[in-house]
Amino acid sequence: MSQTMLKVDGLCMRFGGLLAVDHVALDVKQQEIFAIIGPNGAGKTTVFNCISGFYKPTEGGITLNGQSIAGLPSHAVANHGVVRTFQNVRLFKGMTVLENLLVAQHQQVKRNLLSGLFKTKAYRAAEEEAKANAAHWLDVMGLRAFANREAGNLAYGHQRRLEIARCMITNPKLLMLDEPAAGLNPQEKVELQHLIDQLRKEYGVTVLLIEHDMSLVMGVSERILVMEYGKPIALGVPEAIRNDERVIKAYLGES
Ligand SMILES: Nc1ncnc2c1ncn2[C@@H]1O[C@H](COP(=O)(O)OP(=O)(O)OP(=O)(O)O)[C@@H](O)[C@H]1O
Incomplete structure (x- = not known):
């Protein structure tokens, strides 16, 4: 079993009266490809912003290889080897x-x-x-x-x-991709999936990904965390997530 690289525990982020992230926990293992999915407004990007130092979490722990990075500014988090892309390039x-x-x-x-x-x-x-x-x-x-x-x-x-x-x-140690397939055509999405796989295999990078494109998520991720209204509702391998009733309900509710 490979070692945990990123550990997020009891993460909360409040904006005024809105608890956008409500006790989220996850652990990403060395060289794992881990995805966070969920309907619009579920709190995925806010989790990313907390990990990458763009927001200071209201509560909770974030460690990278056992070292706390919670609340550090983004440049300090980047110096620890955590880098990210954005929804809008x-x-x-x-x-x-x-x-x-x-x-x-x-x-x-x-x-x-x-x-x-x-x-x-x-x-x-x-x-x-x-x-x-x-x-x-x-x-x-x-x-x-x-x-x-x-x-x-x-x-x-x-x-x-x-x-x-x-x-x-x-x-980097940890590459965080926020909706990397957004705006890509089907051929580019397939190429992106191969690229993510290649980056992990050849450069040993660990990948944390937010994505709405289910074919990409299911094809590339080892484990998936599902969020709804700020809360984690399921965590598991793609096959289990695909068949999870709460997850199906969360997505059906969106359409
Ligand atoms: N800086 C902020 N100030 C106030 N509210 C915010 C802020 N950032 C996010 N929110 C709110 O927090 C909630 C979660 O937003 P977030 O962008 O994290 O969701 P998301 O799951 O990434 O959604 P999407 O898939 O649409 O990108 C939303 O209700 C959003 O309006």
Whole structure:
């Protein structure tokens, strides 16, 4: 049995009178692909925002490899190796694809002002490494032909891939994808499923995913947590979730 990487316990998030997340618990194992699903407004993105440091939870624990990350600001959570994408793609749209990948590595490239000014050997080496990494991820994501194109001018599916590349280039432990299939065509969805699988197999990343596309969720996830009105209502393998009466009811109630 592999080790738990992310553990969320008794997580609550209140907005005024609304308990958007109500005692959510989950544990994601090393190199697992774990999905959170649920009807609109169930609290999925709020859970993501709490884990990634965009919200400070009202209550509850969040640990990464046994270390508490609850309540840390997002940049500190990112420094622990937890990175995420957003429901609406967030890129530097006026920069080129390549520049987006170089900027994503700014933490790794030595930013010491003096070493930058004098272009020390170490600084130049770090710059070269950043460029080589960028080239690698352009290839993995099939974006090499668009390296010098403005990110904002890419087709939507390519923007989504660039967003994932920006995460992966930082060599994360946990990759959090918020509705990565939204806006993709059926062919792109199939490719996305293969990509998620490939990222886990080849780069050892653990994946936490929110997704409405059931074919993708059922095809790629090892375990699924279902939320409704802020509460966890089911947790299990895809086959069990597919046949869970509470889950079926929650989804039927939505349509
Ligand atoms: N910053 C906020 N202030 C007030 N209410 C919020 C805030 N963020 C989320 N909510 C509310 O919390 C509830 C859960 O929202 P959330 O976006 O987490 O749901 P979701 O499951 O991700 O939905 P969807 O699938 O539609 O993206 C909703 O009722 C939403 O209006």
